[in-house]
Amino acid sequence: MxxxxxxxxxxxxxxxxxxxxxxxxxxxPADDKFVCSLTCAQLLQKITRLNNYAMSVYGINKSGGPQKVGMRTAMLHFALGITFIGFGAYSAVHFGDWGLTCFASAVGLIFVVQAYKTYKRGLRL
Ligand SMILES: [Zn+2]
Ligand SMILES: [Zn+2]
Structure with a gap:
């Protein structure tokens, strides 16, 4: 060329x-690239600004990975879900209270499903 x-x-x-x-x-030189003219330099600035905005909308940080906040929320929900299910199992064994077990397991399951959804969404981004 x-x-x-x-x-x-x-x-x-x-x-x-x-x-x-x-x-x-x-x-x-312009940003991390080279350009041929002032016109292209200004255009590059606009593109970079637009792309940064788009990445922030989609929760992508500069390194291109999914945002860690979403993953942390997923882990928290998962831990909560497991705790609820564990509590449900505990109450069944120690209190023989199956109503409480059903309730705790249902709540725990909702948390786990929610965590899974958040995790999947984090992966797709
Ligand atoms: Zn030349
Ligand atoms: Zn150019």
């Missing part, structure tokens, strides 16, 4: 916006 402005000079990089080939003389 040759420089867009200098047909005889080979390009060392390409504009991060319009993908024109650029030689050492023509390349201009």
């Amino acid at each position: 040759h420089c867009f402005n200098h047909q005889k000079t080979s390009a060392v990089c390409a504009c991060g916006v319009c993908l024109k080939g650029l030689c050492k003389e023509c390349m201009q």
Whole structure:
């Protein structure tokens, strides 16, 4: 690939916006890329801002992984669910109270299902 402005000079990089080939003389640093002109530099700024906004909407951080907060919530709900189910089993064995067991197990199950849903959603993002 040759420089867009200098047909005889080979390009060392390409504009991060319009993908024109650029030689050492023509390349201009902008953010973590190189651009060919001020117009492209401004465009790149706009794109970066838009993308950052979109990533924040979808809960994606800069490293590209799912947000840790969602995972933490899932773990918390899962632990709560297990505690409720455990309490239900405990009350069945020690008190013989099956009404309480059913109630605790149902609540525990809801928490576990909720945790699973949150976890799946975290993975998809
Ligand atoms: Zn350009
Ligand atoms: Zn050039």
